[in-house]
Amino acid sequence: MTIQKFFPYINNKMFAEDVALSDIAEKVGTPFYCYSNTAISHNFQDYKQAFANQDTLICYAVKANGNQAVLSTLAKLGSGADVVSEGEIRRARAAGIEANKIVYSGVAKIESEIEYALNEGIFQFNVESEPELELISQVASRLNKTAAIAFRINPDVCANTHAKISTGKSENKFGVPISKARIAYKQAASLPNLKVQGVDVHIGSQLTQLAPFEEAYKRIAQLVAELRSDGHDISVVDIGGGLGITYSDENIPSKQAYAAIAQTQLGHLGCKIIVEPGRSLLGNAGVLVSSVVFVKTGEERQFLMLDAGMNDLIRPSMYDAHHEILAVDISAAPNQTKTYDVVGPVCETGDTFSKNRQVHQSKSGDLIAIMSCGAYGAVMASTYNTRMLAPEVMVKDDEFAVVRARLSYEEVINTDSVPSWV
Numbered sequence: 451m452t453i454q455k456f457f458p459y460i461n462n463k464m465f466a467e468d469v470a471l472s473d474i475a476e477k478v479g480t481p482f483y484c485y486s487n488t489a490i491s492h493n494f495q496d497y498k499q500a501f502a503n504q505d506t507l508i509c510y511a512v513k514a515n516g517n518q519a520v521l522s523t524l525a526k527l528g529s530g531a532d533v534v535s536e537g538e539i540r541r542a543r544a545a546g547i548e549a550n551k552i553v554y555s556g557v558a559k560i561e562s563e564i565e566y567a568l569n570e571g572i573f574q575f576n577v578e579s580e581p582e583l584e585l586i587s588q589v590a591s592r593l594n595k596t597a598a599i600a601f602r603i604n605p606d607v608c609a610n611t612h613a614k615i616s617t618g619k620s621e622n623k624f625g626v627p628i629s630k631a632r633i634a635y636k637q638a639a640s641l642p643n644l645k646v647q648g649v650d651v652h653i654g655s656q657l658t659q660l661a662p663f664e665e666a667y668k669r670i671a672q673l674v675a676e677l678r679s680d681g682h683d684i685s686v687v688d689i690g691g692g693l694g695i696t697y698s699d700e701n702i703p704s705k706q707a708y709a710a711i712a713q714t715q716l717g718h719l720g721c722k723i724i725v726e727p728g729r730s731l732l733g734n735a736g737v738l739v740s741s742v743v744f745v746k747t748g749e750e751r752q753f754l755m756l757d758a759g760m761n762d763l764i765r766p767s768m769y770d771a772h773h774e775i776l777a778v779d780i781s782a783a784p785n786q787t788k789t790y791d792v793v794g795p796v797c798e799t800g801d802t803f804s805k806n807r808q809v810h811q812s813k814s815g816d817l818i819a820i821m822s823c824g825a826y827g828a829v830m831a832s833t834y835n836t837r838m839l840a841p842e843v844m845v846k847d848d849e850f851a852v853v854r855a856r857l858s859y860e861e862v863i864n865t866d867s868v869p870s871w872v
C-alpha cells in the first residue's frame with residue numbers, strides 16, 4: 451500500500467505502525483479514527499528540510515485536525531499554527547504552541563476574538579477586509595497594544611481544484627483584491643496601533659500542480675516591490691497552505707519542488723516565509739476504521755453497509771472526494787474483490803462513501819479502513835442522527851492511546867436543556 455506507508459499490511463492484516471488495527475478495534479470499538487504519530491513527524495520534517503535554506507516558519511493549519519495530541523506532536527517539533535478562530539487559538543496554546551508562532555487567518559474575525567488574539571500576543575493577523583482592519587485597529591487602540599498585520603491578498607489565480615475549496619479567484623469571498631491592495635495598505639499605515647509587516651496569500655486546497663502557486667507568488671512578489679516603493683516595511687510573506695496529497699493516483703509535486711517555487715519567486719525579497727500546510731501534514735497520517743454491519747443485496751447492486759457514516763467523514767458527500775476503501779484483514783482470500791456501493795447508516799442517499807467500488811470481499815463484522823482521513827475527517831464530523839462522534843486514537847511504534855474518547859449518549863443528550871415554559 452503506497453499511499454499510506456505507515457499503515458502497512460503485515461501478513462495480510464493492516465497495521466498502524468506496529469499495532470494491528472484489529473487490536474485497536476477490539477479495545478475502542480468502531481468506528482474510530484487512527485493517526486500515526488510517526489507519519490505526522492515525518493511529514494513535518496519533510497517540510498522543514500524542504501524549506502531549510504529559507505527563513506521559514508511552518509504554521510500548521512489547525513483546521514485540518516485540531517486534536518491536542520496532534521498539536522502537541524507538532525509543537526514539540528517547533529511548529530507554529532495557522533488558526534481561524536478563538537477556539538483554534540485556544541487549542542494551539544493549550545497544546546504548547548507559542549503565541550508568537552501563531553498567524554490568525556479567520557475570514558470574519560469578531561471583536562472578542564481579536565481581543566483574545568491581541569492579549570495572547572500572536573505573531574500576525576492575516577486581515578481579510580478593510581472593515582476588519584478598522585476593527586483590529588480599534589480593539590488594539592482600546593487595549594493599548596499593537597497588532598502586527600498582513601493583508602490576505604486575493605491574486606485572482608485559478609487553483610485547478612474543487613470549486614468548494616478554491617479561494618484565490620476574484621469571485622471568491624477571500625482577501626483583498628490585488629488591484630486594491632496598495633490602497634488598503636495605505637489605509638493600514640494611517641490607522642493607529644497597527645504594524646504593517648506582511649503580505650499573505652492562500653489560493654485553495656488539494657492543489658495537485660505547482661503552476662497556480664507559481665503564478666500567485668509571482669504576483670505577490672510584484673506587489674511586495676510596489677508596497678516597498680510606497681514606503682511600507684514588508685518583512686513577511688505568508689504563502690498559505692494547499693499542497694495536495696495522493697488520495698488515489700494523483701501525482702503530487704514534492705515538498706522540495708514546492709519550496710523551490712517559493713524560493714525562486716520570493717527569495718530575492720529577503721522576507722520571512724510563513725507556510726500553512728494542513729492536509730499535506732495530516733491527510734495520509736490517518737485512517738477511519740469501520741465495521742461492516744451488513745452486506746445487502748439490492749436489485750442492482752451490493753451494498754457494503756458500514757457503521758461509519760457521512761457524519762463521521764463528510765468529504766465524499768460534500769466534495770465527491772475519493773478515499774481508498776480497504777479491508778483490514780485480507781488473509782482469508784487476499785486477491786478476492788467484489789463490486790460494492792459502500793454506504794453508511796445515515797438516512798440520506800448522500801451518505802455514500804463510494805459507488806461501484808472494488809473492495810476485498812467482505813462480510814458482516816469485518817473491519818474496513820477508509821484511507822487518507824487524517825485531515826478534514828474528525829474535525830468535520832457531527833452528531834447528526836444522534837450518532838456519537840468517533841473516538842480518535844494515536845499510534846507510535848507499538849503503542850497506542852485514545853486521544854479523544856467516545857462520549858456517552860447521556861453526555862451528548864444532556865448538553866440540551868428544556869426551558870421551564872415547555
Ligand code: LLP
Nearest residue numbers: 511555652655656691692726727728729826
Ligand atoms: N491556510 C488557509 C488560510 C486556509 O484556508 C487553509 C485551508 C489552509 C491554510 C490549509 O490548507 P491545506 O494545506 O490543508 O490544503 N474541508 C476541505 C478543505 C478546506 C480547506 C480550507 N482552507 C476538504 O476536506 O477538502
